[in-house]
Amino acid sequence: MSEETKTSLNRREFFSFLAVGWITFGAATAGMASLIFRFLYPNVVFEPAMDFVAGFPDDYPEGVDERWKNGFGVWIYKKDGKLVAMSNICTHLGCIPTWLPAESKFKCPCHGSGYYPNGINFEGPAPRPLERFKIYRNTEGKIIVDKTKVFRYEKGEWTADGAFIEV
Amino acid sequence: MIKEAINYLSDPLYSFTGLMILFYLSLKRIDIVGTKKFGIGLLVFTLVTFGWMVADPIFFSIISLPDNIPIIILNALVFWSTWFALYKGHQNDLRIEAGGSPLEGTPENREKVWAWPNLVYTELFCGIICTVFLIVWAIFFKAPLEEPANPTWAPNPAKAPWYFLGLQEMLVYFDPWMAGVVLPGIIIVGLIAIPFIDINPKGNGYFTFKERKFAITSFLFGWLILWVYLIQVGTFLRGPNWTFYGPFEFWDFHKVVAENNINLSEIFWIKLFNTGLPKNIFVREIFGIIATLAYLVGFIPLINKKWGKSYLERMGTIRYYLMIFLVLSMMSLPIKMYLRWFINLKYIIAMPEFEFNL
Numbered sequence: 001m002s003e004e005t006k007t008s009l010n011r012r013e014f015f016s017f018l019a020v021g022w023i024t025f026g027a028a029t030a031g032m033a034s035l036i037f038r039f040l041y042p043n044v045v046f047e048p049a050m051d052f053v054a055g056f057p058d059d060y061p062e063g064v065d066e067r068w069k070n071g072f073g074v075w076i077y078k079k080d081g082k083l084v085a086m087s088n089i090c091t092h093l094g095c096i097p098t099w100l101p102a103e104s105k106f107k108c109p110c111h112g113s114g115y116y117p118n119g120i121n122f123e124g125p126a127p128r129p130l131e132r133f134k135i136y137r138n139t140e141g142k143i144i145v146d147k148t149k150v151f152r153y154e155k156g157e158w159t160a161d162g163a164f165i166e167v
Numbered sequence: 168m169i170k171e172a173i174n175y176l177s178d179p180l181y182s183f184t185g186l187m188i189l190f191y192l193s194l195k196r197i198d199i200v201g202t203k204k205f206g207i208g209l210l211v212f213t214l215v216t217f218g219w220m221v222a223d224p225i226f227f228s229i230i231s232l233p234d235n236i237p238i239i240i241l242n243a244l245v246f247w248s249t250w251f252a253l254y255k256g257h258q259n260d261l262r263i264e265a266g267g268s269p270l271e272g273t274p275e276n277r278e279k280v281w282a283w284p285n286l287v288y289t290e291l292f293c294g295i296i297c298t299v300f301l302i303v304w305a306i307f308f309k310a311p312l313e314e315p316a317n318p319t320w321a322p323n324p325a326k327a328p329w330y331f332l333g334l335q336e337m338l339v340y341f342d343p344w345m346a347g348v349v350l351p352g353i354i355i356v357g358l359i360a361i362p363f364i365d366i367n368p369k370g371n372g373y374f375t376f377k378e379r380k381f382a383i384t385s386f387l388f389g390w391l392i393l394w395v396y397l398i399q400v401g402t403f404l405r406g407p408n409w410t411f412y413g414p415f416e417f418w419d420f421h422k423v424v425a426e427n428n429i430n431l432s433e434i435f436w437i438k439l440f441n442t443g444l445p446k447n448i449f450v451r452e453i454f455g456i457i458a459t460l461a462y463l464v465g466f467i468p469l470i471n472k473k474w475g476k477s478y479l480e481r482m483g484t485i486r487y488y489l490m491i492f493l494v495l496s497m498m499s500l501p502i503k504m505y506l507r508w509f510i511n512l513k514y515i516i517a518m519p520e521f522e523f524n525l
Contacts, residue, residue, distance in 0.1 A: 092342075098321075109409060125513065
């Protein structure tokens, strides 16, 4: 039987074809999957910086200050010689509560969670108080708020170093 | 005066309770509800009441929001189809009681027809009508678009799409994990499981109520009372700050509702024992854990005693306990709602440390 007339594969050739086929298929699938995975991450993200300079402690009146809420999502709260930076994300489902000066509370428009000015939850379904961000003074005495470090009340972190500054 | 009374009575505590009583009565007296006279009377009553309510400027401004119009249509369709099914079921029950067969089982109704063209043509026309309807809708009601999204600001009130407002209303009483993931998951899986759990052949191919009392009642309870009612509340009766407003009440941004929710652990340790919360999380939440387990396990012997025998034999053990689990999960919603209204309970088990709250 000559080479030209051979019509069927032998066992060894069959397996090598099979292997090449599967490897090609696997590589193509993996390539496609990695492209899709890469696509999930945007090239440019327009996010505010995670830390910012918030001026001098004397700039803030007693109570809740909203000046950084729209830019950075942070409320500054000053009370009894302590100054803290609060997250403006509701701990229930992540909506943005509204500060109601007349009622002296934060109230979430999504499910009605309410917080005292210091961030403690008292009404609605919110399971825990608003989170606080790391806050410290730089060498000029200006306040720096660092949103990468979070302090949670239910874990007893509000008294930790960096959770507040004395003013 | 009447409007004030309606505002007062539409508070969830009263309206939910009243609706449950109405639901119970209407299924109890199916011989009245399932008649044409009652249906026409209800239609006339509803139209007159609705016309009177629409004349109120506040109510009109709420229901004429582009987002809320689908719910008016939903209401009409839901009540029509529910009443129609009950009416048909009642007619058949009378026929069966008299010794006959259901209307769908009579010889002239058993004649078979081809799917093509009888069914496919109907479907085609339904599709065309729906498309025309949606196009006309899109032309006449503009999409309620707002300014570009801003991650540091939320509209007040911030409402979900109308079909999710039942879920959003449920979230008022639960942790997002429960009302956003676990309970919807149970609803979907439970609905898929119904044909496998419910193997009773009665009612296949014909309307009936008497032969399928439990199945119809429990389904209608979950659908009408829990899902549709909560959509109504979430859509029409929740205003700024997700505060409750009656249908004729002005959405006053500064309406203050006295509310101070506490966890079960705080009720026990602080209010009853006056000791302060224990440090250990599991000791702190022990009463909630016991209550939850008692609810999930403790009711089973009671149910078994009352209805269990016949159902257990007919359905088999696995189906029976799956059904009980589904019913108990469904009933956890009204129970949690009443606990919130009566004792301002926030969570039965509150473990924010692990993001676990029941």
